[in-house]
Amino acid sequence: MSDHNYVPSSKLGKWFNDRLPLLSLSAHLREYPTPKNLNYWWTFGGILTFCLMAQIITGIVLAMHYVAHADLAFDSVEHIMRDVNYGWLIRYFHANGSSMFFLAVYIHIFRSIYYGSYKSPREVIWIIGMIIYFLMMMTAFMGYVLPWGQMSFWAATVITNLFSAVPFIGESITNWLWGGFAVDSPTLTRFYALHYLFPFLILGLVILHIWALHIPGNNNPIGIDVKKPSKDTVPFHPYIVIKDLFALLIFLILFAFFVFYAPNLLGHPDNYIEANPLVTPTHIVPEWYLLPFYAILRSVPDKLLGVIAMFASIFVLVILPWLDTSKIRSAVFRPMYRQFYWILIIDVFLLGYMGAMPAEGTYLLIARVATSYYFIHFLIILPILGRKEKTIPLPLSIAEPVLEDAEKKEFNN
Amino acid sequence: MLKKKNLTIRMKNFFKPIFIIFIVFILTAFFSFKVFSSENENKLLSTNWSFKGFTGKFDRASLQRGYQVYTEVCASCHSMKLLSYRNLGEEGGPEFSKDQVKAIASSFEVTDGPNNDGEMFTRPAKPSDNFVKPYQNVQEATVSNGGAYPPDMSVLVKARSSGADYIYSLLLGYDDPPSNIQLDDGVYYNTYMPGNKIMMPNPLSEDLIEYNDGTKATNEQMAKDVVTFLAWAAEPHLEARHRIGFKAIIYLIILTLLAYFSMKRLWSRIEPKV
Numbered sequence: 001m002s003d004h005n006y007v008p009s010s011k012l013g014k015w016f017n018d019r020l021p022l023l024s025l026s027a028h029l030r031e032y033p034t035p036k037n038l039n040y041w042w043t044f045g046g047i048l049t050f051c052l053m054a055q056i057i058t059g060i061v062l063a064m065h066y067v068a069h070a071d072l073a074f075d076s077v078e079h080i081m082r083d084v085n086y087g088w089l090i091r092y093f094h095a096n097g098s099s100m101f102f103l104a105v106y107i108h109i110f111r112s113i114y115y116g117s118y119k120s121p122r123e124v125i126w127i128i129g130m131i132i133y134f135l136m137m138m139t140a141f142m143g144y145v146l147p148w149g150q151m152s153f154w155a156a157t158v159i160t161n162l163f164s165a166v167p168f169i170g171e172s173i174t175n176w177l178w179g180g181f182a183v184d185s186p187t188l189t190r191f192y193a194l195h196y197l198f199p200f201l202i203l204g205l206v207i208l209h210i211w212a213l214h215i216p217g218n219n220n221p222i223g224i225d226v227k228k229p230s231k232d233t234v235p236f237h238p239y240i241v242i243k244d245l246f247a248l249l250i251f252l253i254l255f256a257f258f259v260f261y262a263p264n265l266l267g268h269p270d271n272y273i274e275a276n277p278l279v280t281p282t283h284i285v286p287e288w289y290l291l292p293f294y295a296i297l298r299s300v301p302d303k304l305l306g307v308i309a310m311f312a313s314i315f316v317l318v319i320l321p322w323l324d325t326s327k328i329r330s331a332v333f334r335p336m337y338r339q340f341y342w343i344l345i346i347d348v349f350l351l352g353y354m355g356a357m358p359a360e361g362t363y364l365l366i367a368r369v370a371t372s373y374y375f376i377h378f379l380i381i382l383p384i385l386g387r388k389e390k391t392i393p394l395p396l397s398i399a400e401p402v403l404e405d406a407e408k409k410e411f412n413n
Numbered sequence: 414m415l416k417k418k419n420l421t422i423r424m425k426n427f428f429k430p431i432f433i434i435f436i437v438f439i440l441t442a443f444f445s446f447k448v449f450s451s452e453n454e455n456k457l458l459s460t461n462w463s464f465k466g467f468t469g470k471f472d473r474a475s476l477q478r479g480y481q482v483y484t485e486v487c488a489s490c491h492s493m494k495l496l497s498y499r500n501l502g503e504e505g506g507p508e509f510s511k512d513q514v515k516a517i518a519s520s521f522e523v524t525d526g527p528n529n530d531g532e533m534f535t536r537p538a539k540p541s542d543n544f545v546k547p548y549q550n551v552q553e554a555t556v557s558n559g560g561a562y563p564p565d566m567s568v569l570v571k572a573r574s575s576g577a578d579y580i581y582s583l584l585l586g587y588d589d590p591p592s593n594i595q596l597d598d599g600v601y602y603n604t605y606m607p608g609n610k611i612m613m614p615n616p617l618s619e620d621l622i623e624y625n626d627g628t629k630a631t632n633e634q635m636a637k638d639v640v641t642f643l644a645w646a647a648e649p650h651l652e653a654r655h656r657i658g659f660k661a662i663i664y665l666i667i668l669t670l671l672a673y674f675s676m677k678r679l680w681s682r683i684e685p686k687v
Binding site for chain 1: 467495500564567568571572573574576647649650653654655657658659661662665666668669672673675676679680683684
């Protein structure tokens with residue numbers, strides 16, 4: 001990397017930088033050579049960093065007013081909504097923030113899958129990313145429990161009960177998770193503690209994620225290795241910074257629309273009913289971003305196998321770099337993969353939709369087909385496709401296709 | 414070249430059926446959902462709510478009338494434990510004057526204490542007190558109402574899907590049961606209640622109350638007013654939210670445009686054409 005020989009101009013800067021090279025780090029971040037053909041799907045990394053920080057900051061303010069006790073939690077949330085200055089704004093920002101966070105993370109993940117960003121030499125970035133995603137799901141789930149409404153309580157009951165499927169020790173595990181013999185105050189308190197802890201674990205992993213990214217550098221829409229720095233790259237600052245900022249602002253407009261004009265659209269109305277262990281809601285559904293996994297869980301008739309299938313659906317993503325045998329990264333040059341990619345997208349949407357429907361009749365049948373296809377895509381289609389597929393020849397550099405286009409234009413003129 | 418083209422065409426032919434299968438799946442799912450939902454739900458009644466839309470505000474007079482409906486009709490069974498009398502005078506709510514709020518509060522009795530003698534005593538409520546509950550606890554409320562707990566109404570509008578329309582419809586949805594449905598004593602037929610059976614007798618009737626401002630108390634009027642009041646109770650900062658949101662989004666749009674032009678300017682150094 002070019003910035004190892006960075007020397008601060010001031011004497012104090014040099015003195016400090018010799019002892020802790022923060023200025024070198026900052027110079028590295030500014031100069032970091034980035035492929036210049038990155039499209040807007042690449043701006044979601046920055047957006048996600050914003051989401052994480054926004055969740056942490058709003059979350060800490062909420063924690064100052066929230067009370068984690070079964071008898072007080074619901075009212076304390078309403079106290080935030082009613083009596084805390086701008087409490088409604090902070091809470092709606094935090095609650096909708098989780099949805100926006102997941103929206104961004106799904107785009108980020110599917111961008112990776114389309115452009116093959118998980119492939120060598122970026123496997124570690126991908127795996128760290130998957131751990132972050134898994135922690136995000138756990139954090140979001142525990143956060144959903146905190147308002148202690150009906151959906152909170154029953155979601156906690158359903159999810160913790162999954163562990164009772166473990167043979168022999170299942171029941172002990174569930175009781176250990178609950179801190180008692182049912183979901184109650186002890187469960188709520190530990191979920192609160194972990195909900196506070198996990199975002200900081202995620203933050204640490206995000207730093208590793210970015211560090212790992214800065215070793216090989218960004219992938220790009222063409223998916224070829226780029227010489228750095230060269231005419232194919234631009235310094236991160238100001239070119240990528242301004243582009244990320246522009247995309248973030250557009251994202252924030254959508255975010256603001258939800259926070260100010262549809263703050264409860266993505267939530268479930270039952271969560272405004274205080275938790276009641278004696279009344280089960282008609283349909284227990286998780287938040288929208290967990291629906292595909294919920295559909296996979298329910299589409300397997302056996303409880304234990306269902307749980308295994310659900311975890312396996314995440315695990316196949318973790319080992320994706322080795323399941324996809326194609327050396328070509330970008331789907332732009334893989335005509336068949338591109339088709340399967342879109343089928344996978346449809347499949348995941350379908351799973352999400354089935355997760356929201358009752359698990360019976362046609363819905364269950366469709367969910368089963370979609371679940372099978374999900375695994376077939378990763379475990380059968382991808383390994384075979386990588387060997388059989390006829391790919392389109394790659395350009396030699398990022399500048400090449402651009403130049404070609406320009407030449408064609410001149411020729412036509 | 415020719416061979417390559419043939420291959421792509423063959424691939425396309427191979428994938429077409431898969432696509433068609435998926436589209437059929439989605440259509441089936443969508444269609445069955447439509448059938449499923451239209452079977453179970455009547456279309457809810459609605460009215461022109463003043464608080465909907467980007468600049469929606471509560472109709473002050475309607476909120477004040479709605480409070481009257483609540484205290485004179487609903488409050489005998491339904492609590493609103495999350496509200497205090499002071500809320501009635503706050504900005505964005507019914508905005509009763511300070512004196513009115515004090516007068517309203519003092520018309521209720523609350524238990525306070527213990528005093529220096531260690532005894533509980535009753536006193537007139539102050540604006541800082543929570544709304545007085547009709548029953549001591551859930552159990553008492555349940556047993557006094559034939560086994561059906563009248564839910565607390567503080568956040569009721571948010572606790573039902575399309576809350577305002579739903580409660581409005583429910584209040585106007587009482588009807589004679591169809592001949593094939595037998596109702597037990599204390600159970601009533603309501604078009605909009607899930608399952609059509611409701612334990613709450615029809616709470617509204619023409620001219621049930623006499624509005625302080627002289628508005629004629631039709632069923633529709635009372636239902637609209639009380640739902641407006643409940644919508645405010647569930648979301649007391651709705652007006653501030655709409656006001657701030659409008660400004661925030663305009664601010665963001667302007668900032669986005671500025672960022673866009675800065676970006677174009679900066680990138681023109683790299684790619685003059687783009």
